Amino acid sequence: MGKRKRRTSKEQGTTEDMAYFTQQLINAITLGAIYGLIAIGYTMVYGIIGMINFAHGEVFMIGAFISLIGFVICSMLGIGSAPVAILLVLLIAMAFSAVYGWAIERAAYRPLRGSFRLAPLISAIGVSIALQNYVQLVQGARPKPGGQIVSGGFNLFSLDGFDVRISWLQIIIVLVTIVLMAGFTWLIAKTPLGRRQRACEQDMKMASLLGVDVDRTISFTFVLGAALAAVAGMLFLMYYGVIDFFIGFLAGIKAFTAAVLGGIGSLPGAMLGGLLIGLIEVFWAAYFSSEYKDVAAFAVLVLVLIFRPSGLLGKPEIEKV
Amino acid sequence: MNGTAPLIEVEHLTMRFGGLIAVDDVSFIGRPQEITAIIGPNGAGKTTVFNCITGFYRPTVGRLLMRGDRDYLLERMLGHEIGQRARVARTFQNIRLFPAMTVLENLLVAQHNKLMLASGYSVFGLLGLKRYRAAEEAAIALARAWLERIDLVAAADRPAGELPYGAQRRLEIARAMCTEPRLLCLDEPAAGLNPRESAELNQLLVSIRDRDGIGVLLIEHDMSVVMNISNHVVVLDYGRKIAEGAPAEIQRDPAVIRAYLGTDDEAIDG
Amino acid sequence: MDPRLPRMLKDAALTVLVAAALGIFIVGFRTVDVGSRTGLSFDYHFVDLGVALIVIFFGRLGLSLAATGLRWPAIALGIAMIAAGASPMKLPSGFLHWFVTLGGVLLVIRAIWPWADQAIVAAARTPTGRVIDQIGTRWLGWLLLGLAIVMPFTPFADQKTMDLGVLILTYVMLGWGLNIVVGLAGLLDLGYVAFYAVGAYTYALLSTQHGLGFWVVLPLAGMLAASFGVLLGFPVLRLRGDYLAIVTLGFGEIIRLVILNWFDLTNGPAGIGSIPGPTLFGAVFAETAPPGKQTVSEMLGIPFHGIHRLIFLYYIILLLALITNIFTQRMRRLPVGRAWEALREDETACKALGINPTNTKLTAFAVGAMFAGFAGSYFAAKQRFISPESFTFIESAIILAIVVLGGMGSQIGVVLAAVLLIGLPEWFRDLGNYRMLAFGIAMVLIMVFRPRGLIGHREPSIRLHPVAPHPVKSGGSG
C-alpha cells in the first residue's frame, strides 16, 4: 500500500538513514491525516450514542467511489483545472456520502434505540456487509484505477544523494485535512448545531428535556462524520490511485483503532490517534516488514484496549451502578 | 448501642469522582442481627457507599473491614470476591434481575460458586454424577424455601422479567439471600411499593434479621420504615455523615431536621 | 380518497428522493476499465436506477398503507409487484426481477402480518393448535434429526444434495458452537473463524507432515483451538461488549495474516494440499489403497463408488454437530451454563452474586473455540486443500448471521437459519451473487423487526413445577 522508497545498502551511513526517516515521516503524516478524518466519524458517533458504527468504513469507501466517478465526469466535461475539479468533487462526495450517513442511521440504527445491548452493533455489521456487496455488485469487484489528478512535487532537501521529496499531493492532503479540521472544530465549538451536539453528548435525556431535538442532532452527527469520511475517501483515492469495494474494511478498522487510541469521544484524540496509526503503519512497513503492517495496526488496537481503554486523551469512565 | 461485636467497620471512607466528593470521610459500624439504616437526601452518597463496600468502586481513601471466617479488607478485593469470600450480598436501586431467566434460575445462579464446586467445575455435572445431583437438589430446596418466604412459589418457572414490580423487588432480596451472606446491603428496597407491599417487606427484613441472624445495611427514603425496623441510623448529607444514633434520637436531631428534612418537622412523623 | 393519502405520497416521494441521491452516482455510473491511459469510462445504468426508484416509490407507499391499516390496497400493490417481477416482461437486469418480486413479497407479508399474527395466536389456542404447537416445540428437533439420518438413503441423495447437506451441517455445527459464545454468554465474537482456521491448519499440518490420522488429530485440534481461545480471551474478556467484538475481529485478522505470511509453516497464500481424508477403522475411501492400507470397499466387500466417501463425510459431520448440540444442552443445565446466561443478562448483578465474570466468559469462549477447532479439522479433511482464503472475516460474519437470524440461544433456530442462509442460495444459483448482500440486509431487518430471531422462545433450563401451565404466546415464538 505504501509509497515507499526501497532502502538501499546499509553502509552509506547515518545521513541517509536520516533522510529515509524524514521521508517516512512525511508519508506517515499524510496517511495519518486520512485515518484521522475517518476516525472523527467513529469518535463522534460513539460519543453521542455509545455505539461503534461498524459501517463507517463503508461510507469512506463509498466516498472514494463517488470521488472516482466525480473525477471521471469532470474529465469528460473537460474541466482541466485540477483545483476546480478537486473542489467540485470534494463537495459532491461530501454531500452524497452524507446522505448515506443519514440514511444508515435512519434505517438501521434509529429503530434500535432501546433494543438489547448488542443489537446496534449487529445491525451495523449487517449494514457494512450489505454496502460492501452492493458496491461490488453495481461497480464490479476489480480494483479501479483513479488516474493521476495531481502529480509532481519538489525536493525538500538532499542528503548524500538521497532526495527527501514532498509531492504536491501530500501537501494538498495535509492542507485539506487542516482546513477541514479547523472548520469542523469551529462548527462544533461555536455554532448552535455544534452546541446541541455537545449537549446531547453530555447528557441526552437532559438535553431532550431542555428542548434539544435529539433525533435531529444524532442525524447531524452521522451526516458530519460521513462527510469527513468522504473527504478521506477522496484523498485516499488521490494518494493511492486505486480503490476497490473492500478498502473500507481495513481503513475502517485502522481508523477505529485511531479513535480508541486517541480516546474515543475526544475529537483532538481522533486526529492524534490517526497520526499515530499512520506513523506506526508506515514505520513498521519501512523498518520491519510490510507484510505484517496490518498486524501491527491490529496489535496496537488490542494492546490499547487491554491496557488503556480510555485512550490517550479520553477520560476513564467508572460505570455507574 | 454496643450490643454484639461489629460485622463491618467502615472507616474514613472517601470517594472522589474527578472534582466531586461523593462520599467524604464517613465512618460507621454495622452489626450482626441489626438493621443499620443509611438515610440522606438524593445524591447524598448512599449508593456510592454501597458500591465501595461491594467492590464496584475502589474507594479513594478508607478502610472497609468485614469480619467473617477471617477479616477481610474489602477495599483490596475484586468485586466478585466480596460476594464469594467476604459474603456480602446486595440489591440494586434499579432492580437488576436476570429478566429472561426464570425465577428459580435466578435463585440458582445465586448459588453458583457452591454448585460449581459440587459439579467439579462441570466435569462431574457433565457425567451426571450423583454428587452433583444431590447438590443441585439441595440448591433447589433452598430456593424453594425462599420462594415460600417471598410468596412466589407459583411463579417459579416464569421469566423474572415478567413479574410485577413488587415481586421483582422481593425476588432480588431472595436472590441475594440465596448466596448465604453475612451482610446484606439493600438499596431502597421499598421504592415503588404500595403500602401493603411495603408492610410485607418490613416483615421480611425483620425476619431476615431475627431468623437468619445476619447484618443488614438498608438505604431507605421512607421514614416510617426506618423508624419501625432499624436499630441504628446513619445520616449522610453531601457525602458527609451528619448524625448517627438510634432512630428516636435521629428523629429529634436538629442537624438532621435541617439538612435532610428541611425545616418541616411534620415529615418525620411517619 | 383517504385524507392520509397525500401525506403518504409525499413520504414515498421523499424516500425516492433519498434513494435517488444514494444511487445516482454509485448505481447510475458503472465505472469500466477501458484500458486506455486515462483509465475509466462509464456504463450508464439510469434505466435500472429509474425502475428501482419506481419500485421503491410503490414499496414505500405500500408500507405506509399497511401501517395505517389500509390492508387491501397494500396487498394489491404487493401482488402487482410480484406479478411484475415474475412476469416475462423484460427488466434491464436480473437483479431487478428479484428486487421487485421480493419487495412485493415483503409488502404482502407486512400487510397481512397483524391479521396473520392474530390468526396464528387464535389457532394455537384451539386443541389441535396446541397439539401442533407441542409437536413444533418438542418434536421438530427429533423430526429434523430423523430426516438428517435417513437423507443419504433417500432417492434425492445425489452428489449435489449430499454436498449441500455436508455444507449445511458444517454451518449448523459452527452456528451451534458460536451460539455458546454469542447466544448463551452474550459475547459478540467476530473472530470465530480464527479458531476454525486453527483447527483446519492443525489437521492439515499434522497429517501431511507427521502422518497422523484424522481421528487422532480431531481432539488435539479441538484442544489447541480451545487453548487459543483461552490465550486470546484472557486479556480481553474484561472489556465491554462492543470493544470485545472489535478486539476479536482484530485477533481473527491477525491469525489470518500470520497464516498468510508464515510461509515456512503454512505455505502462505498457496495453502496446503493433498490432505488425507478421514478413515473408517483404518480403511481409506479411494479406488485403490496406498501400500499397507485397505480400502473401505475391500473391507466391506462392496463395489467402489465415489458417493460412499461423501456419505461417510456426511455422517461424520452429523455426528460432530450432534455432539456439539448435546454438549451445549447439558452445559446449559449446569451451573456454568446458567452463569453464561446470567452474564448475558446482567454482568453487574453476576459480580454482586460472587460470580467471576472473566473465568465464566473464558469457559464459554474456550468451549466455543473447541467446537470451531473440531469443525476446522473436519473441513480440512473433507476439502483436502485449505488456504487462508477460507478463513476471512466474511466467514465469521456468515456464522454470526446464522446465529442472529436463528434467534440467539436457540438450537433449532440455528438449523433453520443455516438451511435458509446456506441452503437457499445454493439451490437458487441465481441468488448466489446477491447472497452476502441479502445476509447484510437480513441482519439489519432481523435486528429491527425480530431482534430475538426466528425462534425467540427460551426453554427454562430447569423447572420447579414439572408440568407447568405452558401459556401459548404470540404465534411465531412457539
Ligand SMILES: Nc1ncnc2c1ncn2[C@@H]1O[C@H](COP(=O)(O)OP(=O)(O)OP(=O)(O)O)[C@@H](O)[C@H]1O
Ligand atoms: N460513577 C460515577 N461517576 C461520577 N459521579 C458519580 C458516580 N457515581 C455517583 N456519582 C455521584 O456521586 C454523588 C452521590 O451519588 P449516589 O448515587 O451515591 O447518591 P444517593 O445518595 O444514592 O442518591 P439517591 O437517593 O438519588 O439514590 C452524586 O452526585 C452522583 O452524581
Ligand SMILES: [Mg+2]
Ligand atoms: Mg442511590
